[in-house]
Amino acid sequence: MDPNFVPNVLSLTLFFVSLFISLRALYLYTQARSRRIFILSISMGVISLTAIAGFVGDNVTSIPLNVDWFNYIGQTVSFIFILLSFISGSEAYLRNLMRWQIAVSILLLGLMLLSPVLPPEFPAPTLTKTLLSGSRGLICHIIFYYYVVSFMKMETRFSLLMGLAFLALSFGYLIILPKYFIPNDGLDRTGDIMRVCGLIFLFFAVLLPDVKFRNREKVRSNYQYTK
Amino acid sequence: MDDYGAGHDATPMNKGRRQLVITAQLYKAIAYMSHIDELFQWLATEFVSSFHVQVVQFWALRANRMGQMSVELRTCVGQDPAFPLHFVVNNQIAATAQQLLSGQYDNMLRPVENLFTSYQASTLTRFGLYHCSCSFMHSGMLLPPVYNNSNAQLVPTPLSVAVLLYFRPLPTRDTLSAIDLILEQAVSISESRFLRAPGSTTSGQLPAVRNVPLQRQSSLSLYEIIPKRKEDNNLLMSSNPLSGSTIIPDKRARRFYTAVNDIRNVKEICEHLHIDLQEATAALQILVNEDRIYLCEPDGQLVESSVFFDQF
Numbered sequence: 394m395d396p397n398f399v400p401n402v403l404s405l406t407l408f409f410v411s412l413f414i415s416l417r418a419l420y421l422y423t424q425a426r427s428r429r430i431f432i433l434s435i436s437m438g439v440i441s442l443t444a445i446a447g448f449v450g451d452n453v454t455s456i457p458l459n460v461d462w463f464n465y466i467g468q469t470v471s472f473i474f475i476l477l478s479f480i481s482g483s484e485a486y487l488r489n490l491m492r493w494q495i496a497v498s499i500l501l502l503g504l505m506l507l508s509p510v511l512p513p514e515f516p517a518p519t520l521t522k523t524l525l526s527g528s529r530g531l532i533c534h535i536i537f538y539y540y541v542v543s544f545m546k547m548e549t550r551f552s553l554l555m556g557l558a559f560l561a562l563s564f565g566y567l568i569i570l571p572k573y574f575i576p577n578d579g580l581d582r583t584g585d586i587m588r589v590c591g592l593i594f595l596f597f598a599v600l601l602p603d604v605k606f607r608n609r610e611k612v613r614s615n616y617q618y619t620k
Numbered sequence: 621m622d623d624y625g626a627g628h629d630a631t632p633m634n635k636g637r638r639q640l641v642i643t644a645q646l647y648k649a650i651a652y653m654s655h656i657d658e659l660f661q662w663l664a665t666e667f668v669s670s671f672h673v674q675v676v677q678f679w680a681l682r683a684n685r686m687g688q689m690s691v692e693l694r695t696c697v698g699q700d701p702a703f704p705l706h707f708v709v710n711n712q713i714a715a716t717a718q719q720l721l722s723g724q725y726d727n728m729l730r731p732v733e734n735l736f737t738s739y740q741a742s743t744l745t746r747f748g749l750y751h752c753s754c755s756f757m758h759s760g761m762l763l764p765p766v767y768n769n770s771n772a773q774l775v776p777t778p779l780s781v782a783v784l785l786y787f788r789p790l791p792t793r794d795t796l797s798a799i800d801l802i803l804e805q806a807v808s809i810s811e812s813r814f815l816r817a818p819g820s821t822t823s824g825q826l827p828a829v830r831n832v833p834l835q836r837q838s839s840l841s842l843y844e845i846i847p848k849r850k851e852d853n854n855l856l857m858s859s860n861p862l863s864g865s866t867i868i869p870d871k872r873a874r875r876f877y878t879a880v881n882d883i884r885n886v887k888e889i890c891e892h893l894h895i896d897l898q899e900a901t902a903a904l905q906i907l908v909n910e911d912r913i914y915l916c917e918p919d920g921q922l923v924e925s926s927v928f929f930d931q932f
Binding site: 414417418421424425426427428429430433475478479482483484485487488539540543544546547549551552598599600601602603 | 848849851852853854855856857858859860861862863864865866867868874877878880881882
């Protein structure tokens with residue numbers, strides 16, 4: 394099997410799922426003007442760029458592309474902005490967060506464009522990669538706990554699927570950490586497969602309509618009858 | 621049509637405690653409700669889950685400008701998602717509900733054969749609904765029309781709601797007493813939050829911003845009022861942000877909402893968007909009704925939004 398098969402599947406799945414979410418969220422932002430949806434859109438857009446950059450970096454060998462910088466930092470920052478958007482619903486807070494995100498995203502695009510000229514190796518690679526890659530897992534794990542709390546309160550299918558998605562993503566990121574110390578293809582593949590599973594959960598979470606599990610309720614209203 | 625069944629609960633204390641718990645939860649949940657239909661739905665859901673009611677319906681009397689009365693189903697919640705609700709939501713049930721609301725009946729529990737036509741009763745028993753209780757919610761204050769109802773012929777009507785509860789096993793007296801006590805509390809809360817005194821409105825719509833009890837009627841003009849955004853805290857946490865439910869369908873309202881930044885007052889927004897007060901009022905009314913914004917005075921004090929909209 395091509396050693397790039399699993400990473401390619403992961404990159405393409407991540408690209409299409411995050412691009413779909415990003416574009417749909419962007420469209421809804423134009424119709425709803427919700428700042429939280431805007432933050433989601435930009436975050437997922439950056440993540441989709443990291444995915445396609447990773448795919449190109451893995452498959453194009455004719456020119457040196459050091460996309461790991463953009464990959465690790467872009468994903469970490471994007472997940473951080475999603476997490477920060479949960480913290481408060483105040484208008485001033487979300488407006489400032491949007492501004493910060495736009496500024497940071499422009500810097501990240503610069504980092505992506507600099508991929509051909511960035512140094513091929515991180516300084517203190519083991520430690521740096523562990524921190525950068527591990528931080529993604531940590532942020533995803535914190536997001537997972539937010540969804541657990543939300544599920545305990547509201548019992549919606551959306552929070553359940555999102556919780557499962559971020560659980561799989563966080564373990565997918567955390568499980569590959571030992572490879573930075575001792576190369577291990579098995580762990581790498583397991584991590585990639587877990588992340589693909591997480592993305593599938595994420596995709597279904599945003600694709601399926603809202604359902605509340607509590608009371609298994611079925612509600613109809615506004616039927617009008619005149620005697 | 622007089623009294624309850626003679627069943628006795630083995631643990632009456634539990635029913636009493638449950639009633640107290642639900643009442644306490646109601647006081648908490650009410651803060652997040654913006655329309656009385658949300659209250660009806662909340663109550664129906666609680667009855668289904670806490671008292672093992674198979675189906676709960678809230679039928680309300682409504683009137684049009686000609687003074688004609690009819691009934692309207694405001695909420696129907698079933699315990700089993702697979703239950704075909706059209707067997708309990710039809711003209712025969714509506715006719716019975718209107719009959720109950722038109723008469724001077726007390727709360728009651730009946731075998732379905734004694735309440736509905738024989739055909740309807742046989743349909744209900746086929747689905748295991750052998751008993752039906754009816755409790756009433758009455759108030760002299762006005763019940764607003766269904767949320768977002770655009771029928772201009774409907775007018776606010778004094779609260780008169782028949783709560784039909786369908787049971788498989790015979791419910792106990794304690795169960796029914798607990799439900800009645802909760803409904804009494806709900807009427808009392810509704811009078812201060814969702815219902816309106818007769819003669820106090822011309823629009824028939826209640827303001828959507830209702831989650832802070834101490835709203836005051838502003839002495840300022842609408843120009844000086846600052847609209848503030850209400851971000852849905854459940855969005856992206858428990859509700860799917862991509863489902864499309866967040867869309868603001870009206871283009872003018874969407875444009876106005878974009879200009880709302882919790883700092884600009886209405887006059888500044890009008891200048892910013894180059895619109896007049898009438899357009900701003902129309903957009904504001906849509907946004908308030910959709911629960912997207914609330915209105916504040918410059919000192920941050922919440923104001924009663926309907927005061928401004930009734931002027932137009």
